[in-house]
Amino acid sequence: QVQLQQWGAGLLKPSETLSLTCAVYGGSFSGYYWTWIRQPPGKGLEWIGEIHHSGNTNYNPSLKSRVTISGDTSKNQFSLRLSSVTAADTAVYYCARGGSGVIFTYYFYYMDVWGKGTTVTVSS
């Protein structure tokens, strides 16, 4: 059974860089979209971005200038870096395994395995 274990600093000061890593256990890195999602306190889910096993990345346009997602296939890990954080970046950050498919002309995307989440607080 695939599991994702994530870690990283939980308390940051404004202007610092958020850095989180997610390790994939019990499954292959290939064939999936490795995704980061966040959830501010009391709010909904926000897609941050993803990295395909091929190395291609795709970011939320609202965060693109500050986000980097990278992968290390030799370690079955992928990472998130978010620069110049502010209090608005305070959230629970999740990593997830994403898949896709197509039925006739309809494509679909999903995330079937999630990490437990890391609470990141930005405060001076």
Place this chain on the structure above:
Amino acid sequence: SSELTQDPGVSVALGQIVRITCQGDSLRSYYASWYQQKPGQAPVLVVYGKNNRPSGIPDRFSGSSSGNTASLTITGAQAEDEADYYCYSRDTSGNHRVFGGGTKLTVL
């Protein structure tokens, strides 16, 4: 605001049927996937594709789609189904992913 629109809250009597909807232009071309999130927990995938359920998800959960609207139906709602539900798909541009704003389901 999200490109996928969900009602903020829906209630259902125990054992009854409830439909949670998600509207967006991108849903004319893409199926949504649905996630259940209970307080303090990570989201869980409950429905994806045309109407697929991951292993372990009860068959009272089903998905459907028509026009610009995707729906998650719970047939015979249980107390443990009380949670927030999110839809997820592509945005209107087709280049990025997006979540709906979420629906809080209350089981009475």
